[in-house]
Amino acid sequence: xxxxxxxxxxFSCCEDSxxxxxxxxxxYYRIWKEKVEFVSVGVLQxxxxxxxxxxxxxxxxxxxxxxxxxxxxxxxESKKLVAIGACACVGMPSTQRNLFDEATKKxxxxxxxxxxxxxxxxxxxxxxxxxxxxxxxxxxxxxFLQIINKYLNEFNIS
Amino acid sequence: MHNLDxxxxxxxxxxxxxxxxxxxxxxxxxxxxxxxxxxxxxxTQAIRGKDIVALPQLTARICGTCSNAHLLCxxxxxxxxxxxxxxxxxxxxxxxxxxGLIIRDHALHxxxxxxxxxxxxxxxxxxxxxxxSEHKLLDDTFAVKAAGNKLGKVVGGRSVxxxxxxxxxxxxxxxxxxxxxxxxxxxxxxxxxxxxxxxFTEEDETLIRKDLDFAxxxxxxxxxxxxxxxxxxxxxVPADHYGDFLEHVTVPYSHASGYKFGGNVYMVxxxxxxxxxxxxxxxxxxxxxAKYLELFPSKNIFHNNLAQAIEILHAxxxxxxxxxxxxxxxxxxxxxxxxxxxxxxxIEAPRGALYYKLxxxxxxxxxxxxxxxxxxxxxxxxxxxxxxxxxxxxxxxxSKEEIEQYVERIVRAYDPCMSCASHFLKFKWx
Numbered sequence: 187x188x189x190x191x192x193x194x195x196x197f198s199c200c201e202d203s204x205x206x207x208x209x210x211x212x213x214y215y216r217i218w219k220e221k222v223e224f225v226s227v228g229v230l231q232x233x234x235x236x237x238x239x240x241x242x243x244x245x246x247x248x249x250x251x252x253x254x255x256x257x258x259x260x261x262x263e264s265k266k267l268v269a270i271g272a273c274a275c276v277g278m279p280s281t282q283r284n285l286f287d288e289a290t291k292k293x294x295x296x297x298x299x300x301x302x303x304x305x306x307x308x309x310x311x312x313x314x315x316x317x318x319x320x321x322x323x324x325x326x327x328x329x330f331l332q333i334i335n336k337y338l339n340e341f342n343i344s
Numbered sequence: 345m346h347n348l349d350x351x352x353x354x355x356x357x358x359x360x361x362x363x364x365x366x367x368x369x370x371x372x373x374x375x376x377x378x379x380x381x382x383x384x385x386x387x388t389q390a391i392r393g394k395d396i397v398a399l400p401q402l403t404a405r406i407c408g409t410c411s412n413a414h415l416l417c418x419x420x421x422x423x424x425x426x427x428x429x430x431x432x433x434x435x436x437x438x439x440x441x442x443x444g445l446i447i448r449d450h451a452l453h454x455x456x457x458x459x460x461x462x463x464x465x466x467x468x469x470x471x472x473x474x475x476x477s478e479h480k481l482l483d484d485t486f487a488v489k490a491a492g493n494k495l496g497k498v499v500g501g502r503s504v505x506x507x508x509x510x511x512x513x514x515x516x517x518x519x520x521x522x523x524x525x526x527x528x529x530x531x532x533x534x535x536x537x538x539x540x541x542x543x544f545t546e547e548d549e550t551l552i553r554k555d556l557d558f559a560x561x562x563x564x565x566x567x568x569x570x571x572x573x574x575x576x577x578x579x580x581v582p583a584d585h586y587g588d589f590l591e592h593v594t595v596p597y598s599h600a601s602g603y604k605f606g607g608n609v610y611m612v613x614x615x616x617x618x619x620x621x622x623x624x625x626x627x628x629x630x631x632x633x634a635k636y637l638e639l640f641p642s643k644n645i646f647h648n649n650l651a652q653a654i655e656i657l658h659a660x661x662x663x664x665x666x667x668x669x670x671x672x673x674x675x676x677x678x679x680x681x682x683x684x685x686x687x688x689x690x691i692e693a694p695r696g697a698l699y700y701k702l703x704x705x706x707x708x709x710x711x712x713x714x715x716x717x718x719x720x721x722x723x724x725x726x727x728x729x730x731x732x733x734x735x736x737x738x739x740x741x742x743s744k745e746e747i748e749q750y751v752e753r754i755v756r757a758y759d760p761c762m763s764c765a766s767h768f769l770k771f772k773w774x
Contacts, residue, residue: 198383200763201359202408202504208452209493209503212486215469224469230456231467232356232752249383279405282390290389297384301599324408324504 190343193226193239195260197246197253198280198307199273202324204229204245210327218334221343236263241337245270245325247280248308250301261314268333269310272323277309279323345741346371352748354381355755357457359409360762364730364751373734378727378755380600380719382762388713396422396680396708397511403700403715404505407763409452410717411505412445412496413693416569421700422511425687426680426708434513434677435569436670440523441499441506442568442691443659443666447492447533448503449694450614450652450659453759454540455485458649461753462547484536488656491529495663498522513677520672527667530660537656541636544650549753551733552643556725557610559589561692562621566658568692574620575606583690586699590716593724600762602723603716611725612696612718613759614651615642625654626661633657645729646757652694682708693718695759719760729754 196204208229226234242264248254261267273280283294284306297303310316318336320329348368355362360382367375387406394402400418404411416438423430430438456468459481465471468485471478493503498518500506508516561583563571572580573589581589593602604610619641623630630637633654639647682704689700696718703711730751741747 196360198385200405200408200411202405202411205408205452205504208456209448209489212490212493215482215486224467228354228356229359230357230469233466234356249385253383279390279402280385283386286386286389290392294384294386294389301383303383323405324502 187220188343189221189223190338190341191223191225191238191240193236193242193260193264194224194229195226195242195244196228197244197257197274198249199246199271201245203271203320206324206327207330210330214331221338222334236260239264240341241266241268243268243270244310245274247273247277248304248310248313249280250304252302254304254313257310257313266317266337267310267314268318268320269316270320270330271325272321274310275319275321277307281307281309283307345738345747348738348744348747350744350747352751355752357460358756358760358762359407362755362760362762364755366730366734366747366751368734368738371739373731373738376727376731376734377597378723378730380598380723380762382599384599387715391710391713394710396426396682396704396710399702399710400509400511401505406715407761408504409449409761409763410693410695410698412441412500412503413691413698415506415509416442417689417691417693417698417700419509419511419689420569420691421687421689421702422680422704423687424689425685425702425704426683427685428512428678428680430513430678431675433670433673433675436666437499437514437518438509439567439569440663440666441496441509443663444492444495444499444503446568446659446694447656448489448496449492450656451485451488451492454544454649454652455481455488457756457759459485459543461756462543484539488533488536488540491526491533494529495526498526510677511680513675515677517672517674520670523667523670523672527664530664534657534660537653537660538632541633541650541653541657544653545636545639548649549646550644551646551729551754553645553725553729553732554643555609556643556645557605557608558616558619559605559610559612559697560616560620561586561690561697562617562624564624565662566617566621566624566626567662573690573697576610576620578620584688586690586697587688587701587714587716590699595723598723600723601720603721604724605721609724609728610721611645611758612721613648614655615645615648616696617692618651618654625658626665628661629654629658645754648757648759652759680708682706695719695761696721717761719762722758722760726755726758726760
């Protein structure tokens, strides 16, 4: 039986939407079991194959070139990409360092250099094309369920 | 294994990103580098200038998993700074919110992250629904998590970043009926949690750390939110002095600060709490779990899993007792008076002691703050535990896969939270 192949990925954020996602599974895991294949979900499993995904759900903002490359790869391997939660959709609060004054930027400069941070933190749409958004901090549960149902229909998963 | 060069790039089934590099030559462990790989979001800097009422909801965003612990600890620090004493009802509701967090958070860790290891599965989603015992464990996973989640929603408006909590009280008070409805769920999951305790007693691993100290906060009712600091030797110190014992250690390859406690490597979390205060658990928990509690105090770091399972039972029993006794009044939050002060908040988050020290100016803005989280405190101990396992087992183990799997299990036993750990720079309090 054909299933919707999904991945769930986290970049810079508090992973609050991941927690909401794991709580949604309390009610929906058995409903989705025959319809959704969790191909890459680090919080649930070690196996991970980022290839030929139907939908990638991505939370968090992008704070380094390494993360940017990872996101570009996820985008290239996914038919649809959905930004999950505030940091992915609008950047904040993870983009807060972009707003620091010069003295504060100077204070964190050594860490930025040592661990190869990007000059600024970006929301997802500044790096890749985003097909849908589930806003909220954490994400809105009902909006997420609507998106899942939308893609189950779009990919003809009955 | 004689020689080993192993990099575990992305340790799975934990909260956030961590990695580990291991090198061994001629049967000797040469290098173990446990790295918290989560990028910083610079909350130490971002909280400066924020109003005391805005701060707790901002720092809740340090971590989705422990968000309500950050919220409760920040509220405590702010209220201590301005001398605000919350009402008895507020204290009870905050305890209830925290019990919901303990149930949900420990259940996520034990059922979703750890249990697959005990059944040689990659994921809880791989459990065989046709096998009655595995089918039951899936049922239990969702039921226990959901009961904790529901308690958090009823009390705080949401189980993550609870919106009803504010400085001085609650902006919306839960109805007694909604609270009372939670009792049915809590009673229903109690036998499931007893089964979980039995599983972790019988099936888990053993790694004894003889050189490890413990530190925990506890009061007479093991509330997680109040009490004195208890040290390994049983001595008690007022919680406000917690920071006096913390010794910052730079871990150059990690995004997070490490800590020693009074100069020693130590562990915080459920194992520390049970080792130092098991006699303060709820009476019903002590009675029901008596034979399991005999295993404590323990220096087996895998007993952190068992300790968490017992704490779920304690959270259930304590929450039911509060709900049965509480008389809900429709009281408004106490308005905070903005004034200069220094406030310390220490609570037991699910993963261990969480420490906030805030300096507030006379307009109610944060001048500076220090936040020390459990995983930062456990970081050196995690690396030490991996090193000890390798030293004791390298000559016995033949496959990289077995080592990788066991190292991941050690890390998971500590239940680390990388989102929390990585967001603080060394802070010098002048």
